[in-house]
Amino acid sequence: MTNANPQLNEHGELTHLLTLEGLSREILLGILDRAEPFTAVAEREVKKVPLLRGKSVFNLFFENSTRTRTTFEIAAKRLSADVINLNINTSSAAKGESLLDTVDNLAAMQADMFVVRHASSGAPYLIARHLAATGRKHIHVVNAGDGRHAHPTQGLLDMYTIRHYKKDFTQLSVAVVGDILHSRVARSQLHALTTLGVPDIRLVGPKTLLPTEAARMIPNAPLSVHHDLARGLAGVDVVMMLRLQNERMQGALLPSPQEYFKSWGLTPEKLALAKPDAIVMHPGPMNRGIEIDSAVADGRQAVILPQVTFGIAVRMAVMSMLAGGGAAQ
Amino acid sequence: MPPIPPVTELIERLAAQMRPAITPGSVLVGIHTGGVWVAEALHAALGLTTPLATIDVSFHRDDHHLGGGLRSGGRVSHLPENVEGAHLILVDDVLYTGRTVRAALNELFDYGRPGRVDLAVLVDRGGRELPIAATWCAYVLPEPLPASESLDLLREADGELRFRLGKK
Known part of the structure; x- marks a missing residue:
């Protein structure tokens, strides 16, 4: 691969979302634009669209989080994916090895996407690199917060x-x-x-x-x-x-x-x-x-709850962008 | 192949075919983007009082893996408050493989269970890949258009609609 940015595939399209650093204005605006129609999905009789039908999304949370995990779960479910939640409390020892072992096991269960939260900066990147190095580029990684690095x-x-x-x-x-x-x-x-x-x-x-x-x-x-x-x-x-x-x-x-x-x-x-x-x-x-x-x-100037609602649409946009290919047959 | 008649004439023909089936509760649902233009013209020609509805089929398209993808720009479906039991008429510019109509039906049913759904199109270009037929159609091409050719409805700056034949 000649591409320097590990988040992009050979066509310059987003294949993982690991950090916003280095993503172009076009890609950022593209995600925001794509999120817009998803805000309306929650107001339908059927709050689901079939873009990730038949896909398995694994929420891999090595660090506690209720809100972020829940919004990722709702987003994946509204895209019709199957969602598996794993809350893994890490012991500080043997982190590196057990992390990739976990990933290998879940990949063997035909995972299509990992949503990863980890206390160590760079853990999602490590997973993405590992998947690429072992010929499993079709599995996408979304960073749900890593250490002090990115969210x-x-x-x-x-x-x-x-x-x-x-x-x-x-x-x-x-x-x-x-x-x-x-x-x-x-x-x-x-x-x-x-x-x-x-x-x-x-x-x-x-x-x-x-x-x-x-x-x-x-x-x-x-x-x-x-x-x-x-x-x-x-x-x-x-x-x-x-x-x-x-x-x-x-x-x-x-x-x-x-x-x-x-x-x-x-x-x-x-x-x-x-x-x-x-x-x-x-x-x-x-x-x-x-x-x-x-x-x-x-107060009237707070938009904190709308942030939560928009967060679901944005996560739907990201997940459908990464793994939406061929989903809606 | 003989030229396709002017769009204004096709709209008149289509409205004439549809008129007997229109009830006070009938709602036109234009399929983005060309279908919305046709629906606007039909809405005026038929003198309907129910608001015009629109539908975007991006969520239900079956060609994401072929590069069809989601189109962005905030296009969303605007359907009646109550789809349940309603008479809905899907409107599109060109009927081709039938896949767009299939996607539109799926989208409709995400909002409820309509009483009846009809399909009105300006031009049938042939080439169906699904068992879908229009209830009303203003013009059927004498021969199916080859897959290598495209047929698009355009809207000029002055609002006039016209068809353009081209190579894909």
Whole structure:
């Protein structure tokens, strides 16, 4: 294979979805466009279309997740696929070998697609490479979150949500707020926002979670770093909150949750600094009273629940794009 | 082969054939994209008061593996609130293999169980691959068109419809 991007086949089409990094604007917009008609499927008498009929989708979750697994499951089922859920709690030892052994076993059960979540960055890529090296290129891999690396479908559904409410990416100011250092969601969002031409992307968070060098994490991207919430939010069109991962509260990176909320929690007063029609997004699950005030989470500017609904359509679009070939006979 | 009559004339013929079967509840369902244009013209010619419905068959196409694929751009089906028991008339520009009609029927039944479904087409080009026939057809080509040739309905900037014969 001469192709440098392991997600694309020899025709330049998406065959795995591992990361949004390196995907062209055309591919990103193509996925968003394709997701649009799927939003209507849920309103039918029969909430199913036959695009993945007869295909087997394995949800391979090596790390806990309820929401993401459920939305992938619903998406696959609405495409008429058979869905098998596997929640595999990894022991830290022997991860590499057992991971590929698991994959080989499931591939022997005629899997057509793996939806993979793993605590280690690069695990989905490892699986995709292994499948290619062993002559099973027809099996597709979707990354449902790997370590601190990427969460591409979350990034895509966020872009879908932004486009739904704001139409044009090229006029927007977007603030990404919170634990950016540890966030695979943030990484996927930043790559997508950059590729889609957002001219003002602000990374907002405390110094311990957001080193100043973060502004250079994507070459030539319009990123700026703000260590002050008020300044970061001033005049923005979109506020993308990140979940503060409670487990990190234990370390030296942060003071108490109360103190974090005081400096970095999104309250109605802080939100008032953004544009009056700014939207507030959150990938969930929310920590009310830590990174977001309930008055904002339930307020008129929040689009957090629509994000969940759009997430199903976006995942249907991705899965049908990867494995839709010949499904609807 | 003699030229295909002008589309305006075909619409008139088709409307005349359909008129006796139209009831106050009959709904025209145009199949994207050409069928929607024909349905709009028929809707006016028949003076229907029920809203015009449209249907997109992408979800049910059987040629994804042949590069048919899903077309994007937000085209979706707009069907009546209540399909249950309704008289629906599928409208398309050209009837060919019958696969589009098969897909449209599948799509329709995702919304409910219609009482009756008819099919109205402007031109039958022959070449059926499924046991599907039109209820009404304005013009049957004297000989089936070879698979190497295409027959497309075009809409000009001024809204005028015309057929174009071409090579695939």
